[in-house]
Amino acid sequence: MISVALFNNKGGVGKTTLTFHLAHMFQRLGRRVLAVDLDPQANLTSAFLDEDDLAILWAEPESPAWGATQLSLLGPMPRKITAESGTVAASVRPIMEGLGDVRFYPPTEIVDGLWLVPGDLELSAFEDKLSEAWPRCLMGAPDALRTTTAFYRIILDAARRVEADVILIDVGPNLGAINRAALLAADTVLMPLAADLFSLRGLRNLGPTLREWRRIWQSGVVAKVPAAIPAPPGTMIPLGYVIMQPIMRLDRPVKAYERWLERIPNVFADSVLGESRKPGDRSYEIATLRNYQSLMPLAHDARKPMFDLKAADGALGSTQTFVQRCRADFQHLAEKVLERLDGVRAEQAVPDDGSAS
Numbered sequence: 001m002i003s004v005a006l007f008n009n010k011g012g013v014g015k016t017t018l019t020f021h022l023a024h025m026f027q028r029l030g031r032r033v034l035a036v037d038l039d040p041q042a043n044l045t046s047a048f049l050d051e052d053d054l055a056i057l058w059a060e061p062e063s064p065a066w067g068a069t070q071l072s073l074l075g076p077m078p079r080k081i082t083a084e085s086g087t088v089a090a091s092v093r094p095i096m097e098g099l100g101d102v103r104f105y106p107p108t109e110i111v112d113g114l115w116l117v118p119g120d121l122e123l124s125a126f127e128d129k130l131s132e133a134w135p136r137c138l139m140g141a142p143d144a145l146r147t148t149t150a151f152y153r154i155i156l157d158a159a160r161r162v163e164a165d166v167i168l169i170d171v172g173p174n175l176g177a178i179n180r181a182a183l184l185a186a187d188t189v190l191m192p193l194a195a196d197l198f199s200l201r202g203l204r205n206l207g208p209t210l211r212e213w214r215r216i217w218q219s220g221v222v223a224k225v226p227a228a229i230p231a232p233p234g235t236m237i238p239l240g241y242v243i244m245q246p247i248m249r250l251d252r253p254v255k256a257y258e259r260w261l262e263r264i265p266n267v268f269a270d271s272v273l274g275e276s277r278k279p280g281d282r283s284y285e286i287a288t289l290r291n292y293q294s295l296m297p298l299a300h301d302a303r304k305p306m307f308d309l310k311a312a313d314g315a316l317g318s319t320q321t322f323v324q325r326c327r328a329d330f331q332h333l334a335e336k337v338l339e340r341l342d343g344v345r346a347e348q349a350v351p352d353d354g355s356a357s
Helices: 015-028 043-048 051-057 068-074 088-096 121-137 142-148 150-162 177-184 197-224 254-273 293-302 319-349
Strands: 002-006 033-037 108-111 114-117 166-170 188-193 237-244 285-289
Touching (some): 002 319, 015 043, 033 043, 043 051, 142 150, 150 166, 237 319, 285 319, 293 319
Parallel strands (some): 033 114, 033 166, 188 237
Antiparallel strands (some): 108 114
């Protein structure tokens, strides 16, 4: 199995939408997929689950206790949430309360071959605990190491339960302690970008930070982790970036869009990779996704990917052509991402001396 964190220091570029649709498309392509919501906003979780499931999962006071009464009130519709379900916040609650280590829950099955580790707004309370633990990891404090590796161990347990091939990790748009722990748990990082000034500034900000986190973890922490605590290698290999095409506005000419687009490869290489490349080298540009904003309300109401919309969902007439184009675009993107992930796996399988095993 291999994990991918979808991350951008700037919000509003379609990161969660991309995660949701890639998860579904990977599953269509025959991969066993685990989606993990480590964004305290829990938008990915709300994309996968309806309000009744969310009310049960988050134990809202107005939700009746799980059981026959609840089933009768919610009607015959099958629920994805069961009595054994839990969120990431519930998993780390023993650590936050100082009562023990992480508690593991089975991931939630969305469809055959696709599972979710649900998020929760309460996860934001874990930020201070992670911040306090980070400097103590450098001293090898076992409790700090258990705290910092909590996300990794939750993901590892869930992935093993479902024998996942690919793990997609959705994280929030910041460089705080929650995202540090989330990104350290990822084998690779995929960055959705908009061709604008804000994405370039975001790259210049996050690139050096990712490299510094990797350096500190690999050189100063990994060797101090006891064998009894599973810990990530902290590779965070940059997989590349996906350009999320905006709706063109009359006050934003195409030339302005192209001007920022041309700058992205060099900024990505310099800031994220820490190296210089030939001008115009777009080897890390995986794809450009058209804007499908007109399909989003229909997909949200139908609680399904945009490329699955049918006439019964309101995708009528010419809209179906748009749906088919969306399906082709996401399949192309998913195949290219899987190709890169297979390449990373192949490189990791090669011994350090460079010879094939």
